[in-house]
Amino acid sequence: MKSIENKTLVKRFTFTVLMILIFHLLGFITIPGINGKQLAKVANNQALQLLTMFSGGGLNSFSLMSMGLSGFINAQIVVQILQNGVDPKLTLWAKSGEVGRKKLDQFTRVVALIFSFVQSIGITAGINKLANNQFVMQASLWMYLVIGMLMTAGTFLGMWIADQITVKGLGNGTSVIISYGIISRLPQDLGNVVAQNTSHGHVNWVPLVVAGVITVVLGFIIAWFNSSEHRTPIQYATREVLTGKQSYLPLKLIVPGVIPIIFASSIFSISQTFLSFANSRQQATWYQVFNQFLSMNSITGMIIYCIFIVVFTYIYSSMQFDPEKVAENFTKQEAYIPGVVPGKPTAEYFKRLLNDLALPGSLFLVVISVTPMILSTFFMPDLQIGLTGSSMLIIVGTFTDIRSQVQGLRLKADYKGFLDTSYDFD
Incomplete structure (x- = not known):
């Protein structure tokens, strides 16, 4: 195997x-x-x-x-x-x-x-x-x-x-x-950051070290949060427990993964594109108002960006995990959650669970995405790390998905005969 x-x-x-x-x-x-x-x-x-x-x-x-x-x-x-x-x-x-x-x-x-x-x-x-x-x-x-x-x-x-x-x-x-697009730009971006912190041949290492520490800490936090999951215990009415281990339905704390970040960033990229049409009217009141609301370098823009992330987290969570369909599958498999009645109550349980997970998940996405923006906009403008949080989250999320897929392929290979065969335990 x-x-x-x-x-x-x-x-x-x-x-x-x-x-x-x-x-x-x-x-x-x-x-x-x-x-x-x-x-x-x-x-x-x-x-x-x-x-x-x-x-x-x-x-x-x-x-x-x-x-x-x-x-x-x-x-x-x-x-x-x-x-x-x-x-x-x-x-x-x-x-x-x-x-x-x-x-x-x-x-x-x-x-x-x-x-x-x-x-x-x-x-x-x-x-x-x-x-x-x-x-x-x-x-x-x-x-x-x-x-x-x-x-x-x-x-x-x-x-x-x-x-x-x-x-x-x-x-x-x-x-x-x-992720490939982000990674392919890293050498150029790092070179730009070093050049911006170099004066008369001398490199100012303080902001570079701070940026490096922030990047490493963010990486560890993102990796840990991405691998965290909520495990719902499951029991089967007519199936014998062969291994003696409890069965669980794992659900990531961030159910939609990096999708809310990608969607929110995409909306801002489109809005900025259309604003660039009217670049010659930068002094106009309407242009300044829209630019204030649609720029990631402004407080209002960051707030709107956060709102988009939260909204997309809730929307995409309900799309990635359909409570009614899961409850229906539980009924077909004669499975149930201890203390929860099968059928509609099980679907309602998963709806509440999704909402409970979406709040901390969306807040985490907001903090990871916006913190580097705040640092680069208001405290260290020369670092230009406004997209670091979002970029790291996308990269870590992508590699986490790949790791999960690899583990699934290994499991399928290890239990190929068992998974491909129907057994009757009566």
Whole structure:
């Protein structure tokens, strides 16, 4: 069994690396008709830095993969909110099993197509404005349409690669690609931080050491919290306990994982993109108001960012773990929670449990994401670690998911004969 396990893991790991390599190589296919030198001049824009995270680094060279998975993520946000009781038809699909899930997937891709096309044109126009109309060489309607189509095609290639990683590789494909984008930028980001703290050939080590300590502490806290889980005891009415051990249903303290962070960051990246259209009207009152509310460098922006994280934590928790479906499966398996009546009371128990876990989980996500922003904005602006908490959480969450999948594959290999065979203990 060990050889089967190792072969499966090596195969999945190799496939994941291959898909990431393909994604990376596609990032070298640049969009025609743009001036790359002008892009470098506006690279420090907050909206572009956020979008770079979702593009896996493709926006650095304004390549075919510049949009990355941004349009798809935004489409998922909209569809998942609508199917959560807002739109009756989508809600019905969400409760219709495999058939409904396929319909939702198709609808999500249609929305992603629209979002990606509009957003790609918007990003191009925004960068062109930031670069004083020097970015797009021939700023005609046809050129913008061609750029929009190419970048949208890149988004769908990225979606396909993410799907392949999820099905045949290790981890969630979307999270893996986003983590790759973050990790690929680390050398450049570290170099920038060191350069900003170097004066006349002398390095100011104090802020660097502080940033390093904060990063290490955050890493340990995130890893510990990510691996923590709530275990609900389960008993079976007609099944003999063969091992003598108590059965549990494990539920992570952060049920949706890194998804709320990704969704909240994506919304801010889109808002910042559209604000960049009106860059020439920075003195206007409406621009300053919107920028205040939609900037991660302002108090109000941080508060709104926190609210998004909390809301998405509650919404996505209920979508990741369906209490009614779990209660129904318990009834079919003749399983029950000690002290809880099977059926509807079990579903209500899990609903209360989800709400109990969502509060500390969302607060943890808020603290981890916002603390580095506060430090970099108000105390150590030269460190520029505003996205460190979110980035670390995404990376740790991705590797935690991969570790859990590896453990599951090992368990399946160890008990292959038992799990694949039906036994009668009567």
